[in-house]
Amino acid sequence: MxxxxxxxxxxxxxxxxxxxxxxxxxxxxxxxxxxxxxxxxxxxxxxxxxxxxxxxxxxxxxxxxxxxxxxxxxxxxxxxxxxxxxxxxxxxxxxxxxxxxxxxxxxxxxxxxxxxxxxxxxxxxxxxxxxxxxxxxxxxxxxxxxxxxxxxxxxxxxxxxxxxxxxxxxxxxxxxxxxxxxxxxxxxxxxxxxxxxxxxxxxxLKRDDGGNNTGQRFGPRHDFWGNLRTIVRQIKDGTAPSDDIDALQNRLLHRLYHVEVLSRAREPEIVREDPDEQRRRFEAARRTAVEEFPAAVREGLPAVSRLRAELLERGDFDAALAFAQHIREVKAHGEVSPPRWEEGCLVSDVTLELRRGDGEPLVLVERNGRRYLDPELLTGVPGTEDGWDVRDPFRLASAELVVKDRDRDDWWYPEGDLELRLLPAGQGRSRIVASGRLRIDPERLAGGRPLDRGVYEAWAFVQFLGIDRMVRLTDPTAPGSPAAGPALTGGRIALPYWTKGPGQLTLDLGERLRRFGPDTAEAAAANDARGGRWFPLPYVAATKSAQPLPVKVTVSTLTVTADLVPAPDGGTALLRLPARLKLPSGRHPVTLPKTDAPLAYAVVRDGTVLRTEGPAHATGAGRRILHALTDNPQVRRVRSRLRGTT
Structure with missing residues (x-):
């Protein structure tokens, strides 16, 4: 057994x-x-x-x-x-x-x-x-x-x-x-x-009947605050107390304070729930914060969270509500450069920042050698008339790029980090930005493995000053249009595009929703110099591999393995059909998996692939002469020798 x-x-x-x-x-x-x-x-x-x-x-x-x-x-x-x-x-x-x-x-x-x-x-x-x-x-x-x-x-x-x-x-x-x-x-x-x-x-996964949410955590059957106090004391019993904001105990308690306590004093809860009910929760949160959490936990919070904590522990519900209404309007904003293919990766330069509800960048105001929170966020918040000190603009700040597998709800993290900086915004003001490069590698992104066939969306997550936001990486001027040329990677068509509506950068891998469609007649007609079986794929980025990559293609009704080879110019990939196919003599369509329109036609004679032609290629008098020459055994021997040196 x-x-x-x-x-x-x-x-x-x-x-x-x-x-x-x-x-x-x-x-x-x-x-x-x-x-x-x-x-x-x-x-x-x-x-x-x-x-x-x-x-x-x-x-x-x-x-x-x-x-x-x-x-x-x-x-x-x-x-x-x-x-x-x-x-x-x-x-x-x-x-x-x-x-x-x-x-x-x-x-x-x-x-x-x-x-x-x-x-x-x-x-x-x-x-x-x-x-x-x-x-x-x-x-x-x-x-x-x-x-x-x-x-x-x-x-x-x-x-x-x-x-x-x-x-x-x-x-x-x-x-x-x-x-x-x-x-x-x-x-x-x-x-x-x-x-x-x-x-x-x-x-x-979210249940459609709402059965796995915790919306009733404050119901009469549950002692939410008593349970929270038990957990806090458990952590305090297992760690050493310290006034250092970065001590282990204070770092562990930060999560409970931020999620379970401050949620009662911030959006969306404080602006969504019944005011009378929320005031009761606010007061219970205040008592728990004051009685159970060391002051160093609050002092270690980033600026916006620290102000929420100040208003909570002061017991000022109305000020906390006014502040939450301002913060609710803050959105993350991302700017992306035109995506491009580099070494098999879809690449774009990204800059992220936070913007206020009026669309203007959220700024820090510099005065007397100190930085203060954007005054527009403090309107109607008593006790902040002289501003709110931002001691460390990068305290617990982070920004990262993520790629969502729309079909499977998986999130993957591209390689590389974003850099956080303070940029001048004029008139003694500055703004926090994160910048870096998005690199989507279809062959390695899924934990070092190729991505599955599917649709992949580009997102970013930012956490500045205690404000966390998800944002789609978009180009609002180009919804529904291609974002870059198609690529052939791992034997699959990769199609970058901007979605309809928000114009989010998205990669369709394996033609899950979109189809590869450009006519390839000119490139296919020019392949004779390569020995007939070579078929260039124009506007298709070459695979990163320096070695030929096996790719399944269909020639008429026959599925065969062709070789995908990077072209010397790096801008196309060359597809080479097998020398012989068990097909009748004639002109047979060549398609990639999941592709309806032929990419080319293979001309077969007596089981030998003579050449490939584009879908729109016409056979004129010159072509008939070439056909005759191709059928000449002596010419075929010469071509065969040339093919061996390709």
Missing amino acids: SKVKVSVIVPVYNTGKYLAECAPSLLGQSLPEDEYEVIYVNDGSTDDSLGQLEKIAAAHPNVHVHTQSNSGWPGGPRNLGIEHARGEYVQFVDHDDMLGSEALERLYAHAQRNKSDIVIGKLSTTMARPRRLFRHTVDVCTVENDELMQALAPHKMFRRAFIEEHALRFPEGPWIMEDIAFVSAAYLKAERISVLADYPCYYW
């Missing part, structure tokens, strides 16, 4: 259709079936969930089902799953999410290679922005890595002996943020934490 490497623990409550959507991703793993188990814990479901689970278990010997009375939240079922687990590692999955097909195999191998206590697999989601944590695969890190606090959901792989050694369990009952309590405790104890960022392991 094989060793159980991984136990997948899935709490289940009234799943509806989502169980049927999740189950195939768990049962279809590349890890052999006898090397992992799936443990479903039915938390007293009142629908047909238990019946569905029993059918799955009857068909799969590595699936086990346990049932308990309803506990009201996932913590209890997960703990029961831990008690029954036999795997060396446990992986937590929610019943309405999915795993990548190779997730368990890859995560376990990464864990074994690095002797990891915890492995965090790349998250793909429609529920949150991309996380910097998944920019690079990390062999070993610890809680000292700030990026870990971006990933506090439980959907990770934990070494079971590590869980037992430290008696780690989820809080049970209707305990909101039970996942943060468990994961933060695990981070504090772990000696070796690994990140697998080169493969989408976990798909956390």
Whole structure:
């Protein structure tokens, strides 16, 4: 009997259709079936969930089902799953999410290679922005890595002996943020934490019935603020206090303060919720901030967040609301140069900044050797008449380019970093900008592997002064038009274009939505000097490879492998058909996969490819003479020798 490497623990409550959507991703793993188990814990479901689970278990010997009375939240079922687990590692999955097909195999191998206590697999989601944590695969890190606090959901792989050694369990009952309590405790104890960022392991997707949101976290069944205080004290108990804003304890608490506390004092919540209800939340957040969080946490915030914290802890709801209304109007703005192909990559120069609601750049005002926040953001905010000091304009600032796989909701990070700078804006003002180069490499972007056939959108994420925004990289003057010439990369057509509407830079790889269409008659007609079988693809960027690349093409009804070779001028690629084809004599259309219109016609005589012609190429008298010469055996021998020296 094989060793159980991984136990997948899935709490289940009234799943509806989502169980049927999740189950195939768990049962279809590349890890052999006898090397992992799936443990479903039915938390007293009142629908047909238990019946569905029993059918799955009857068909799969590595699936086990346990049932308990309803506990009201996932913590209890997960703990029961831990008690029954036999795997060396446990992986937590929610019943309405999915795993990548190779997730368990890859995560376990990464864990074994690095002797990891915890492995965090790349998250793909429609529920949150991309996380910097998944920019690079990390062999070993610890809680000292700030990026870990971006990933506090439980959907990770934990070494079971590590869980037992430290008696780690989820809080049970209707305990909101039970996942943060468990994961933060695990981070504090772990000696070796690994990140697998080169493969989408976990798909956390928005349910169309809203069942996986936490909109009721402030309901009467949950003690949100009491639970938050428990988590804060847990972190404080596990770290040393310090007045240094960059000390470990203050960095770990920053995430809880910024996300769970300041959210009650900022947009969209403070401008969206019922004012009376929001005032109650605001006051509860104020008490928690003052009583539980060290002053160094607030002092370490960037300028906008620090002002929010000041207004919150002062208890000034109206000022916080006015400030939030100004910040809500701030948008990220990106400028991109005309994209171009360089060494097989789609390249564009990018500049990013923040702009106010009136469209003007958000600026810092310099006065008496100090910088102050843009005064337009402070209108109607009491206590800021003399301005708000920006001590460090780059405090916790970042900017990055990301590429979204529209079909699979995966986010990929192109190589290269953006540079943050302060640029003069005139009259003693300056603005924060991020600039750099977008390089989309279709052959390496997916964690070092080629991108799948699909549609890929270019985005940027900026976080300046405590304001974070996603922005599409667009050219609003060219919606719907090509953004650059097509490329043939990895044997697939790559078509850059600006989308309709916003004009977002997008790459269609493998003709998922768009089609390659330029007529190639002139180039095809000029190929005789290359021996007949060479076919130039005009306006198509050459592959990066210096060696011939095999490419599937269809000649009439016959699918064959041709060679793609970079042309000497670097501006085209040459496609060379095989010397012989099992086709009748005649003129046969040549097409690339998923392409309807012929790129050329292959002229075949007695199974030998004589030449290629463009779709519009006419056979005149001169061509008839050439045909006759081609049929002459002596001429064919000469051509054959020439072909050998090409």
